[in-house]
Amino acid sequence: MDIVPQLIVNSIIAGAIYTMVALGFNLIYGTVKFFDLGYGALTAVGGYAVFYFYKGLGLNIFVAVILGVIIAGLIGFIIYRFVYSPLRERKSSGMVLLVAALGAFTALQAIIAILFTSQFQTLSRSAGTERVFNLLGGIITETQLIILICGLLIMVVMGLVLKYSLFGKAVKAVGDDEEVSKIVGINTSKIIGWVFFIGSGIAGLAGILVGFDTGIEPTMGLSLLLKGVIASIIGGIGNVYGGVLGAFLLGFIENFGIWKISGEWKDAIAFGVLIIFLLFRPQGILKR
Amino acid sequence: MKNIYKVIGIVLIALIVIVVAVNTKKATPTDKPVVKIGFVLPLSGGASYLGEGMRRAAELAAKEVKASNTKYNYEVTFEDDAFTPAKTASAVNKLISVDHVDVVSTVASAAGVLTNPIAEKAKIVHISTASDPAIARGEYNFTNWTPPVEEVKVFIAEAQKRGIKKISIFGQTISGITAQIDELKKQLPGTGISIVSEDISNFGTKDFRTAIQKAKSANPDYFLVLMFSPELEILANQIKELNVKIPVTAIESFELSDNPGLYEGLWYVNAADPTQEFADSYFKEYGKTVSIGTPNAYDIVKMVVATAETFDGKTKPTTTELAQKLAQLKGYNGALGNNISIGPDHVVITKAVLRTIKDGKPTTISQ
Numbered sequence: 040m041d042i043v044p045q046l047i048v049n050s051i052i053a054g055a056i057y058t059m060v061a062l063g064f065n066l067i068y069g070t071v072k073f074f075d076l077g078y079g080a081l082t083a084v085g086g087y088a089v090f091y092f093y094k095g096l097g098l099n100i101f102v103a104v105i106l107g108v109i110i111a112g113l114i115g116f117i118i119y120r121f122v123y124s125p126l127r128e129r130k131s132s133g134m135v136l137l138v139a140a141l142g143a144f145t146a147l148q149a150i151i152a153i154l155f156t157s158q159f160q161t162l163s164r165s166a167g168t169e170r171v172f173n174l175l176g177g178i179i180t181e182t183q184l185i186i187l188i189c190g191l192l193i194m195v196v197m198g199l200v201l202k203y204s205l206f207g208k209a210v211k212a213v214g215d216d217e218e219v220s221k222i223v224g225i226n227t228s229k230i231i232g233w234v235f236f237i238g239s240g241i242a243g244l245a246g247i248l249v250g251f252d253t254g255i256e257p258t259m260g261l262s263l264l265l266k267g268v269i270a271s272i273i274g275g276i277g278n279v280y281g282g283v284l285g286a287f288l289l290g291f292i293e294n295f296g297i298w299k300i301s302g303e304w305k306d307a308i309a310f311g312v313l314i315i316f317l318l319f320r321p322q323g324i325l326k327r
Numbered sequence: 328m329k330n331i332y333k334v335i336g337i338v339l340i341a342l343i344v345i346v347v348a349v350n351t352k353k354a355t356p357t358d359k360p361v362v363k364i365g366f367v368l369p370l371s372g373g374a375s376y377l378g379e380g381m382r383r384a385a386e387l388a389a390k391e392v393k394a395s396n397t398k399y400n401y402e403v404t405f406e407d408d409a410f411t412p413a414k415t416a417s418a419v420n421k422l423i424s425v426d427h428v429d430v431v432s433t434v435a436s437a438a439g440v441l442t443n444p445i446a447e448k449a450k451i452v453h454i455s456t457a458s459d460p461a462i463a464r465g466e467y468n469f470t471n472w473t474p475p476v477e478e479v480k481v482f483i484a485e486a487q488k489r490g491i492k493k494i495s496i497f498g499q500t501i502s503g504i505t506a507q508i509d510e511l512k513k514q515l516p517g518t519g520i521s522i523v524s525e526d527i528s529n530f531g532t533k534d535f536r537t538a539i540q541k542a543k544s545a546n547p548d549y550f551l552v553l554m555f556s557p558e559l560e561i562l563a564n565q566i567k568e569l570n571v572k573i574p575v576t577a578i579e580s581f582e583l584s585d586n587p588g589l590y591e592g593l594w595y596v597n598a599a600d601p602t603q604e605f606a607d608s609y610f611k612e613y614g615k616t617v618s619i620g621t622p623n624a625y626d627i628v629k630m631v632v633a634t635a636e637t638f639d640g641k642t643k644p645t646t647t648e649l650a651q652k653l654a655q656l657k658g659y660n661g662a663l664g665n666n667i668s669i670g671p672d673h674v675v676i677t678k679a680v681l682r683t684i685k686d687g688k689p690t691t692i693s694q
Contacts, residue, residue: 042544045569049536157372157409159557171568180568253533253561262531294537302528302538303500 046294048177051187054290056249058190060267061274061282062197063241069277070214070234071127073136077118077143078242079264080151085111085243086255087151090160107247108240115239116232118143123235124228144260152257162250182251189248193241194283201279210234214277269313275323284324360643361400362635364430364628365422367438369410376585378407380617381434381456381624384662387612388628398640401632404428412437416445423449429646430454432627434620436462436503443468452631452650456623458579458598459506463673467650471623471630471675473598475510478578478679482511482551482596483518485681486576491549495524495542495573497535497562498553507553507578523547528558535562536569543571552577556584563589581684582619588687595684599677600691605662622662629661630675 060082067075088110093103122139131139163169169180179187201207209230212220220227245263246255266289271277274285289309296308316323366385368378382405389403404426406418415438422428423445430452433442439455439462446453447465454469455462458478463470486494496511498504508525515521524545526538539562542550550573554562559580566575577595581587601609601622609617609625634653638644644652657668663677670676681692 042540045540046537049534049540052536053534159560161560169568171570178569249533253564254557256557297537298541302526302532302535305532306529 044176050291050294052183054287055187055190057270057286059245061270063238065282067238076140079260080144080147081111081239081242082246082260086246086250111243112236112240116236119235159256161254186248275325281325363428365428367418370407372409374410380621384621384625388625459502469673475507479510481679493523493547495547498527504553550575590684597682599663626661
């Protein structure tokens with residue numbers, strides 16, 4: 040049973056990573072109501088931007104991270120402005136938007152591979168020699184602690200902004216009914232643009248932190264996106280708190296699920312849970 | 328009119344002279360039948376260092392063959408698969424249908440397993456630089472990598488010497504690694520060594536913390552790592568992060584890492600070492616030390632040449648004849664040692680070695 044504390048900590052770490060991805064994904068989905076697959080590649084954009092600024096140009100780590108988040112946010116915004124927005128104006132179907140998002144995802148991934156090669160890279164300069172802390176009797180590294188704090192912090196800030204700020208109320212209004220929002224004078228295009236910028240920035244930050252924890256590669260976005268989507272669906276798609284709940288639940292299910300069986304079952308367990316939710320509770324644990 | 332006949336006569340004579348000259352040229356020894364060997368290598372992407380080294384070695388072998396007096400001409404061609412099995416299939420098909428190669432060579436078990444049925448169907452000799460013996464099944468398929476049976480023998484002998492009783496395995500869902508684990512399970516009974524835990528992860532897994540904790544709780548003497556890069560480095564870092572002090576060993580894996588310094592001072596078993604003679608000639612040609620897979624690529628060219636040269640040189644042997652003769656190859660002296668033979672299971676038999684990482688570089692302890 041001495042394994043349990045570390046399993047709990049491992050579950051929390053995994054949950055924190057999924058939280059970051061689910062938060063941005065839920066924000067975008069909750070507003071525009073389509074699966075932005077391109078979101079996955081933005082995790083790699085953030086990671087590689089930091090790789091370039093921090094390891095390539097030798098900039099200060101904080102400056103590099105801020106630049107990475109802004110670049111991911113900007114690219115997310117540009118994709119929205121020049122790909123999704125014209126399609127939405129033409130009232131394209133969800134399937135068309137999904138295919139466009141898949142195209143954006145593939146193109147971004149390919150561009151990253153061309154610019155930086157497909158080689159796996161680490162962002163950390165002290166891999167394996169980081170400071171470690173004791174949490175609930177298990178070990179957690181400095182980076183993992185930062186991931187956990189960032190995830191919870193973004194959740195709290197996002198929750199407060201959405202509930203109390205004018206911007207947050209506008210985002211909710213657009214998510215509820217875009218046409219009515221336009222009628223009451225909300226500049227929906229501007230609001231959605233900001234949502235894409237913020238959501239993509241969160242994706243970039245998730246990619247950066249994962250890069251510091253394990254490493255980056257051009258294809259890293261897909262698995263992160265899938266886990267983020269599973270977390271969102273389990274928790275309640277479009278619901279900020281639901282995404283967080285789903286993320287931690289998924290982290291626990293995955294890690295405790297492979298306690299007695301081989302790690303190769305991890306993904307099968309995660310997708311098995313997704314199927315169960317889709318069949319029996321498609322709205323997730325928390326409704327929007 | 329007479330002039331016209333003269334012109335026609337001159338043109339006819341000129342044509343006859345040209346035809347005779349062309350036919351005479353065909354009969355010269357420089358236009359011998361050509362045996363073509365096509366390599367599918369990772370020439371781009373993260374594993375390009377592996378493919379580039381093998382390409383250089385194959386070219387070195389071809390250059391040496393060209394300089395010698397052979398009955399046939401030999402050509403080597405290369406295709407890139409970026410270490411992606413899906414691309415391997417199209418590259419192999421291109422080599423067979425467009426380049427009309429007689430022999431195709433692939434790298435890694437996944438690529439080898441995939442190419443096996445293609446080679447059987449097309450009746451093309453396939454030599455894989457991979458360890459999974461399943462690749463060598465059939466009439467046309469061969470492997471040229473130290474087989475798991477040899478590596479496991481060396482591993483068990485060393486583990487017994489060090490008093491190791493319990494091992495925890497970290498593996499991946501790759502056929503070559505599965506073959507190594509199967510061989511371990513076959514040879515371990517009766518040796519006093521047991522596998523106390525076994526965790527297999529999918530390719531692309533980045534979180535091994537739970538697997539490490541599980542393995543640690545099984546209280547092994549050693550962690551045996553059978554993994555590829557980058558998962559290998561991630562696992563090593565996470566073992567350090569979790570402050571787990573159980574020593575790590577490997578079969579081949581440390582050799583495949585792009586950061587061998589992570590395993591400084593650790594012992595492991597590796598596939599056969601290249602001979603000094605090959606290492607010297609490779610260095611002389613390219614100014615580089617031999618890298619993983621290079622002696623294998625060199626030997627593939629040389630073994631095909633040794634096989635083809637047993638035929639009369641007048642007509643090119645069929646690929647079926649080549650495969651049958653290659654299966655009987657014995658006493659071949661190559662880059663991976665002397666007196667190499669091919670077993671009845673189509674596996675080129677070379678001996679495993681014991682190695683360590685010293686000053687960040689793989690160093691052989693004993694052969």
